[in-house]
Amino acid sequence: MSVITTANAQFVKNNNLSKVEFYVQKNELDSAKKYIDIASKESQFINDAKTWFYKSIIYKDLYKLKEKELLISQLRDEVTTSLQQLLLVDTNKTYQSQAESLIKYISSTYYNDAARALTVPDLEVAKINFEFYHTLTSLSSMDKKVVQENIIQFKFALATAIGTIDEETALDSTQKEAIKTIFLEILAIDNQNASAHYNLSILYYNEGVDLANNIDYDSDFDKLLEVQDKIASLFSNALPYMLKAYQLDYRKEDALEGLKSIYRGLNDEEKSAYYENELKSIKK
Known part of the structure; x- marks a missing residue:
């Protein structure tokens, strides 16, 4: 059996x-x-x-x-x-x-590698890794304030990296626009970010100064007016961001110097003098 x-x-x-x-x-x-x-x-x-x-x-x-x-x-x-x-x-x-x-783990590796890639010539690698970080964190319950702070920190670092790609050569128009876009993106996240306001204003102002310093007075009249209008437009663009930086008490002396210079560029001598006096008063 x-x-x-x-x-x-x-x-x-x-x-x-x-x-x-x-x-x-x-x-x-x-x-x-x-x-x-x-x-x-x-x-x-x-x-x-x-x-x-x-x-x-x-x-x-x-x-x-x-x-x-x-x-x-x-x-x-x-x-x-x-x-x-x-x-x-x-x-x-x-x-x-x-x-x-x-x-949490994978997003942290993307963020760290995005920061690490800012030291290499090809910044596209940094941007790609950062986008993956952004994608992943948007899917999670991670602290949104911490994520936003990380995003802002990376964007400032990216702007710095673009601005120092070639320290011996002035920024070209593409680089300037890329940096402006970054600062605007930061302000879209945090409209009280004083550093972004200040640096965006400086970009517009310096662009206007560069144009003013290189005016070709032998150009025809219409061309000359066009350049002057462009300079005035750049100074006008710079103004609200510098005013905001000043209101936020950011780099107060530099902000006052900026406002003095911007108003002078806009031929508003009264306001330029006002901010010059403000600057003198805090230096006493």
Whole structure:
């Protein structure tokens, strides 16, 4: 008489997601990657939150193992894509806490590498990493004030980097416009940012001064008027930002000097004299 016995062995299901789990448990990341790449394209798993959770952690671990020192990492970018998909399909929020931890870690690497890339000639690398940081943090419950402060800090650093690409050569028009755009972006986030107001004003004012210093008085009359109108427009653009910097009590002596000079450039000698006297009074 034969006896049938039962065993406690657990068998691996014959599907690609089960294979992923099997290789993750064995810490065989390359094999796990092979099967998660297949599973994430299969109709039975494409809307399964577990698929994108596993893909996020597998690619994160591979990134740490293979590409952590690279400024641009395809493995890390795939983590971002997987996290976006995870948050989309995880309607029950099964993996919410794990996703938050992954976002916090991966976004920090993007931010750090964005800052690190500011020292290399190609600033596009810094911008790309920063955009990934911005994308990820917008998906998370991270402190929005901290995120905004990080964004502003990066944008100031980017403006500085653009302004010092070639210290022996004056900024060209493209660089000037790029820096202006950055300061305007900062003010869109924080309209009370005194440094952005001040520096934006200086950009407009200096551009007007450069034009004034290089007027070709041999030009025809209409051309000369056109240049003078452009100079006046630049000084007018500079004025509200310098006034705001002064109101915010930022670099008070420099702001007063700026207002004195801007009004003089606009041929408003009365207001120029007023701010000159203010400047003298605080220097006593």
